[in-house]
Amino acid sequence: MPQAPSTRWCPTPEQLMILEEMYKTGVRTPNAPQIQQITAHLSYYGKIEGKNVFYWFQNHKARDRQKLRRRLSRHQQLLQQHQMSLPLPQFHPMEAAASYSSVLHPHQIFHQIISPHFLQQEGTEAMNLISKLEASEGEEDPERPPATCPASYACERVTVSEARPPVPPCCRPTRTLDLFPTRSTGLIREEGSTSKSSSCFTSH
């Protein structure tokens, strides 16, 4: 492949890595001299112009903000939805929230089966942290030798599993799965996409 004209800058992995490092370090809107300098360094790894550097920071910063905004609005929606009654038969708050907008991919989430217990466990993580901090009494989960639960985020203790016997490996049903019904999908996007978190819905 003769390599098309290549109308625009295509950062090499090294360049990208360096730029991201700088971003992490705090660089956001480098001024002309800075850009020059950066460009000079990056040019070692491949063709690049000052404007590329400039645009990169502009875009990166903007997209970062955008990402956050999205997360935020999603989160808010989630909170809001929690207070409303379920609009649709199968549309749960979380789904609605998660699937929302900007990304235009309303997909998400496996709704369907949402069992009743769903709505009651929202207490979660806050509780977790609190109990953790208070070093209260261990409730369920007698045997949790060390650190008890999930550190920061994680999760809520789902008690769902207790509804069913452990199912020793040898007894596992093999045929099984019946899974999720489908439709929705997962959310994708990237890591942050969904509203955040695995926890936290307790409003704050």
Place this chain on the structure above:
Amino acid sequence: MPQAPSTRWCPTPEQLMILEEMYKTGVRTPNAPQIQQITAHLSYYGKIEGKNVFYWFQNHKARDRQKLRRRLSRHQQLLQQHQMSLPLPQFHPMEAAASYSSVLHPHQIFHQIISPHFLQQEGTEAMNLISKLEASEGEEDPERPPATCPASYACERVTVSEARPPVPPCCRPTRTLDLFPTRSTGLIREEGSTSKSSSCFTSH
């Protein structure tokens, strides 16, 4: 108690299969309700808690990224060797950092070069910069729907594109899983969609 305590969750093949399917489909960071739901379903196949699901996605995602990064840096090295002929006037920290392989220590790297005057950015100058830098063709647009990938890591331009189709029918266990929908959104960013195929399927 003859039975060893078994300190950590050991996913059953079915659970693993389902989780991987979900991952492939795009699920990356399920939020609490989603985790609950997933947990509820998976609990049918064996003991499992919400935190296990949470951790699984965290780890899987992280290791996927890690894998990609590793591939990338290898690629970089190759590229570098190509350019290695260029004499270096002086080896700057950033270059050194960038050039050395996978696990680089992020912090510290750029501090020296940048910190000093770098952080004193002046917002207003941005516009002028464009002209200065000769930003002739106004391309990039800061706020753009994430149709593509968020500049951030995103494009770590992986050359390995592996947009895989939703779920190849042929690979689905016949009567078992019925997994999900599968609709790929193709959004996945940095991590390729692949999930590792786990080795744990056998035995258990």
Place this chain on the structure above:
DNA sequence: GCAAATTAATGATTTATTCAAG
């Protein structure tokens, strides 16, 4: 073949960052 010894995977924790709100 089969365990003890090693090594590879991967579950679980901890630590650092990021942006925004107060």
Place this chain on the structure above:
DNA sequence: CTTGAATAAATCATTAATTTGC
């Protein structure tokens, strides 16, 4: 400037694979 919220990265720890000596 500090704190809140939510990770992602780094790291620790255990389990499963495998290799190896008999």
